[in-house]
Amino acid sequence: MSTIAHSLMRIHDETHTLPPGSPNLHTATASHRLDIEVADSFASRLRGLMLRRLPGPNAALLLMQCSSVHTAFMLMPIDVVYLDPAGVVTRCVPHLRPFRASVGGGRATVHTLELPAGAIDRLGIAEGDRVEHPLLQPKPARGRNAPVARSAAIGARRHRRGVAIAEMLVVGPLLTILGLSGIQYGLMFQAKNQINQAAFMAARAGSVGNAKMANITKAYANALAPMYGGGTTVAEVTAAQVKALDNVNKYSKVILMNPTKESFEDWHDDALAAKLKTNGKRVIPNSRQAFKPQDLGPASGQTIQDANLIKLRIIHGYKPVVPIVASIYKAYLQWSDDKSDPFKTYLINNDMVPIQTDVTAQMQSDAIEENPMSAPGQGNNGNPTPPSTPPKDPPGNPPDCELGGCTTTPSDPGDSGPGGMCPAPMQTTLSADTTFAFGSSTLTADGKAALDQLVQQAQANGTQFKTIDVTGYTDPLGSASLNDSLSKARAKAVSDYLASKGLTADTINVVGAGSNNLIKTLTDCPGNGDEAQKACLQPDRRVEIVLTPK
Numbered sequence: 001m002s003t004i005a006h007s008l009m010r011i012h013d014e015t016h017t018l019p020p021g022s023p024n025l026h027t028a029t030a031s032h033r034l035d036i037e038v039a040d041s042f043a044s045r046l047r048g049l050m051l052r053r054l055p056g057p058n059a060a061l062l063l064m065q066c067s068s069v070h071t072a073f074m075l076m077p078i079d080v081v082y083l084d085p086a087g088v089v090t091r092c093v094p095h096l097r098p099f100r101a102s103v104g105g106g107r108a109t110v111h112t113l114e115l116p117a118g119a120i121d122r123l124g125i126a127e128g129d130r131v132e133h134p135l136l137q138p139k140p141a142r143g144r145n146a147p148v149a150r151s152a153a154i155g156a157r158r159h160r161r162g163v164a165i166a167e168m169l170v171v172g173p174l175l176t177i178l179g180l181s182g183i184q185y186g187l188m189f190q191a192k193n194q195i196n197q198a199a200f201m202a203a204r205a206g207s208v209g210n211a212k213m214a215n216i217t218k219a220y221a222n223a224l225a226p227m228y229g230g231g232t233t234v235a236e237v238t239a240a241q242v243k244a245l246d247n248v249n250k251y252s253k254v255i256l257m258n259p260t261k262e263s264f265e266d267w268h269d270d271a272l273a274a275k276l277k278t279n280g281k282r283v284i285p286n287s288r289q290a291f292k293p294q295d296l297g298p299a300s301g302q303t304i305q306d307a308n309l310i311k312l313r314i315i316h317g318y319k320p321v322v323p324i325v326a327s328i329y330k331a332y333l334q335w336s337d338d339k340s341d342p343f344k345t346y347l348i349n350n351d352m353v354p355i356q357t358d359v360t361a362q363m364q365s366d367a368i369e370e371n372p373m374s375a376p377g378q379g380n381n382g383n384p385t386p387p388s389t390p391p392k393d394p395p396g397n398p399p400d401c402e403l404g405g406c407t408t409t410p411s412d413p414g415d416s417g418p419g420g421m422c423p424a425p426m427q428t429t430l431s432a433d434t435t436f437a438f439g440s441s442t443l444t445a446d447g448k449a450a451l452d453q454l455v456q457q458a459q460a461n462g463t464q465f466k467t468i469d470v471t472g473y474t475d476p477l478g479s480a481s482l483n484d485s486l487s488k489a490r491a492k493a494v495s496d497y498l499a500s501k502g503l504t505a506d507t508i509n510v511v512g513a514g515s516n517n518l519i520k521t522l523t524d525c526p527g528n529g530d531e532a533q534k535a536c537l538q539p540d541r542r543v544e545i546v547l548t549p550k
Helices: 042-047 119-123 143-208 213-223 234-251 261-267 270-276 325-336 342-349 445-458 480-500 531-536
Strands: 035-039 059-063 068-070 078-083 089-096 101-103 111-116 252-258 309-318 353-362 426-431 465-473 505-512 542-549
Touching: 035 042, 068 111, 078 119, 089 119, 111 119, 143 213, 143 309, 143 325, 143 353, 213 234, 213 252, 213 445, 234 252, 234 309, 252 445, 309 342, 325 342, 342 353, 426 445, 445 480, 465 480, 480 505, 480 542
Parallel strands: 035 059, 465 505
Antiparallel strands: 059 111, 068 101, 078 089, 078 111, 252 309, 309 353, 426 542, 465 542
């Protein structure tokens, strides 16, 4: 039974050694002295060589009343020699590697001698050789004392069986957990490989699809179909892709790290945007990159070649499935979670392991802006300031907030930070035509992608929010009651999605404003509800989001 097991406590065990110079091992050709340490108690056998090494080439550990071993938590391979009661070698097992098991075999095997790897070959140990030690029993006597010796041998075998059962009760559960952990690690390793491949396919789709998040998310989900059942027919594969997309929308975050907002500020091409009819969205050209200068943009600190790299960061929630180990993963992740990333906390609270993947690809099409994240460059027209020359504060009073981004008008001290100054709210407006289908309150893939970008920007600095205000608006077409209901449903859909991605606040206000606060009126857009009039009223169909930090 196992004797090389885990024990974190210091165990005082009895050791016995022979006087220097005693011949401990007799082989067919020579006698060799061994520095033998004896483990003859349950505790000492349990500790064995766990997380320690034999001190020299002729050192050995003699395990009394032990006819099988395993090498869990061993630091090195060992040679194992099995002995009968008198110390005669019954079997040799060379080079037994860590986390392996071995059995002596046969009723004659009683004890085990553990030696450094290579000792069997170096010393020429073979079956029939003998290890000499005072604790090894002599051969049973014959004649009048034979019944007594036979009785002692039977008692020793029963003792060994009792010790083996006790040791198994201690080591068995540990080995079970180790085996299950190995299975779960293999499954997670396979999932990580699939996620890496899917991330590459997502970047590829973005590179040829104008960096649109809808294309990226769909390609990522399609490449994950094997993790959700896969299939051999079109129907089976389609079902797996639908399931994968649903799980991606719930438990994954796809972040477009590049091009950034500053990339579009520096390298936007108005003529190309007009040619592509992007409806006001900025465009970074992709053609003739090799012939363009490598000047740095003042806002992004990038060349136009850098701006033509698509960089994705994907955080994927993987749910462990192996019993016991899944509970251990969950407990560890909850213990180690510092709550700095709300989305990772959201995954952990849903019993998932956050797996992060980063991937970069060269753009093969013109990048069209869709609420990109902000990542300013080095400033100073792209020339970084030497670290030894810190920036100087302008003359006058220092800013009210050390990190900037604050107003200069004092507010109610009860709601303010140091000095009575509050960070400026984050405001954004989403076009309902992009976020929803006409007349619908169900988020589209483009709408989810835009909200993902908003969540990423909001969580970039670990900001905590006091309030989140989500207000939905419609155009004046249709009845007032219908418009009020639709605008409220759209605002709630946006609020629920932000919460599912981990963006929370002390107070969340959801308002359906209907056709109030119009940007375009029916006077501006005459018609009878035709497509031209709907297109003219498009600015009215929107969802406004205001995030007020604490």
